[in-house]
Amino acid sequence: MKPVDFLGGLKSTMEFQVFIDPLLVNSQSESALGSVTDRAREMAQGLHETYGQMKALADLGELPYSLHIARLCLYETLLSTAMVAAHERTGQMVPSELDLQNASVHIKEMIEHVGIQVLYVTYYYVVGHDLLQPFAYHKEMTEYDFFIGVRHYPYPAENLDIILPIALYRRVLRLQHRDGERVLAITKSGTRVYSWAHQCLIDSNYIEKRIHLSYVYQFDAVKDWDELSHTVWPEMDQARTDYIKWLDLPSEQSMLEVACGTGALTFDAGLYQHAATRGHLVATDSSVGMLEQAQQKHRKYGAPITVSFELASVERLPFPDDTFDVCIGSFFLHFVNPHKAISEMMRVVRPGGIVSVFQGYDFDVNKPFFKDWFHPILELTGNLNANSSGHFNANNRTTYMPSAENIPAWFHEVGLEQVRLDLHSSPWVFDNPDVVVQHIVRGVSFFQKELHELPWDDRRAVIEELIQRGQDVRRKYPVGERMIELPGVMIQGAKPV
Structure with missing residues (x-):
């Protein structure tokens, strides 16, 4: 060498x-x-x-x-x-x-x-x-x-x-x-x-691995995720409940939930009820901090014996082939290799079993309030037009969410059949600056690649600047103009028999 x-x-x-x-x-x-x-x-x-x-x-x-x-x-x-x-x-x-x-x-x-x-x-x-x-x-x-x-x-x-x-x-x-x-x-x-x-x-892929590790560290550190989520996504609990109803799962299923987080889908949306008395639900996540919060919620819901927890990455599920009737997850594909994750989900379900995801997808951030608030990071992305107007280029999206076309394509590419989907949207409210910035940077982890380009101390300085800019934006724009519809897709497919 x-x-x-x-x-x-x-x-x-x-x-x-x-x-x-x-x-x-x-x-x-x-x-x-x-x-x-x-x-x-x-x-x-x-x-x-x-x-x-x-x-x-x-x-x-x-x-x-x-x-x-x-x-x-x-x-x-x-x-x-x-x-x-x-x-x-x-x-x-x-x-x-x-x-x-x-x-x-x-x-x-x-x-x-x-x-x-x-x-x-x-x-x-x-x-x-x-x-x-x-x-x-x-x-x-x-x-x-x-x-x-x-x-x-x-x-x-x-x-x-x-x-x-x-x-x-x-x-x-x-x-x-x-x-x-x-x-x-x-x-x-x-x-x-x-x-x-x-x-x-x-x-x-060294940088990618560093960033991936930072996702997990951040989730371990977020102790108030449900509070953050409820503040910025006030209708998300109902959206998850609608998703479970849309799935129309029979009871007494053997189920695996990937990226369970704090247990919002597991418990609050009622997924655990489909395990009933003779079924079982294994809830997994790659973050110890998230699993601890899910386990607290497990006790809050009466500690049903049909639910268990396991630390696991959706890209490396520690289960044999053909183990579960259903494998399900929500809002996680933008943190992982989606093709690998969906392939793993299909691997662990039995022939004829269901793989399903509820996932947000890419959306237009070309909103006046958003450009004002997140200008420092948007400038880092290189998505500001080169012309003197300095307007954000709506053709370049920076959310790191998959596109609406990507998600069904991945399901078909891994070999899932009988794919069906439904679109759903929920309001994303940009109000409390501390909560919003925590949610975007530490929670949904947008702009991690851009922040990684900065020295450590400058990352903190940018975050502090975003909080200050959020206070200015809050005074400048009424709440009705500080909202974005977060589009999502409910999708499921069956493993070939």
């Missing part, structure tokens, strides 16, 4: 189930991870003693060797790989001893097949990308702000202290003296390196 084959290195990490994410490791406090960090350091030191000696890293080309970075590479790669595995297995970010051991095995396999230098170079450019991101956005910052991590959270200062001399040596940053201050600025070479590294991260 040539030292600049970053894309090849990223693909190797994916192949060997290794995930390099210093941001993930450093965003979790050591108190939360407990003794896991000490064990990870111990295991990483063992890897370093076996594979990480300087002579093994001779083929680095122009990249400098740093003992500190070599050790950090193994420690943060080991821990982030184990954390992702733990989250997929348990929904929690704290890995077990087995997760750490498995991560170590994956790293060893990668090193033995492609070499330690591939891992080191890949780590080097992931860190370099994160280092340059704030400079690509702001162009410069004082050296003091750099070292205290004003725009590089959650990277610790001691790591930035090591990285800066390398960045100056590589001439991706330059140090200037201005008005008695030492100022760091990105160079033309640094801009090119950042753009190239960012494209490699996109092409390897």
Whole structure:
């Protein structure tokens, strides 16, 4: 591997189930991870003693060797790989001893097949990308702000202290003296390196994986989802109830609900009643936080024994083929690979069984109030016209919802038969700015790709700006002009017999 084959290195990490994410490791406090960090350091030191000696890293080309970075590479790669595995297995970010051991095995396999230098170079450019991101956005910052991590959270200062001399040596940053201050600025070479590294991260699906992980973290953190949802979608409970009636399911079914969230469809809309006394309903979600809220609702509804819960992703359902009579889910396709999700849903139902989804689809956001409120993010999307009028281009949609045509096409593509559908819409009320921004950014997670382009601190600044702009919009537009009809489709198909 040539030292600049970053894309090849990223693909190797994916192949060997290794995930390099210093941001993930450093965003979790050591108190939360407990003794896991000490064990990870111990295991990483063992890897370093076996594979990480300087002579093994001779083929680095122009990249400098740093003992500190070599050790950090193994420690943060080991821990982030184990954390992702733990989250997929348990929904929690704290890995077990087995997760750490498995991560170590994956790293060893990668090193033995492609070499330690591939891992080191890949780590080097992931860190370099994160280092340059704030400079690509702001162009410069004082050296003091750099070292205290004003725009590089959650990277610790001691790591930035090591990285800066390398960045100056590589001439991706330059140090200037201005008005008695030492100022760091990105160079033309640094801009090119950042753009190239960012494209490699996109092409390897690394960015997509980071964003996907952020969806789950956000849902874990949302403790008041039902309250948020009821405020912005006041008629959604009725819409879900209408959906269950539309399905016209017989009682005593063996059912699987995917992406159950807080149990709005499970309990509030009455899905559990179709399990009756001899049926059963398994409700799944990939977020521990959402499942905990669903379990609280389970107790509220009398803890029916016909309902159970399981942590699971709709893209990797832990059930044998042909297990359920019905597999159902609502408002989740925009968070996952929809084709893979629907295929999995079909796999686990019996021949002749039903697969059904209630899903919102793409809608026109070319509304005056919406453009005023969300202008900072719409500008990031590149969906503002290049002309001087600056009007939002209604032909480019930014909601990340599937189109109305996509959803039935996916059902047919995976092989479902007897597909039928019905359209439904519900009002989306844009009133309380704090609630609306939380709902859009943390809840339905629109604009995650755009926010991911920003340095960590700037994401928070944009969110604060959106809340302030929402207050201005609320004063400027009457409530009747601050609404969008959210279109949805109820669809079901049958697995071939």
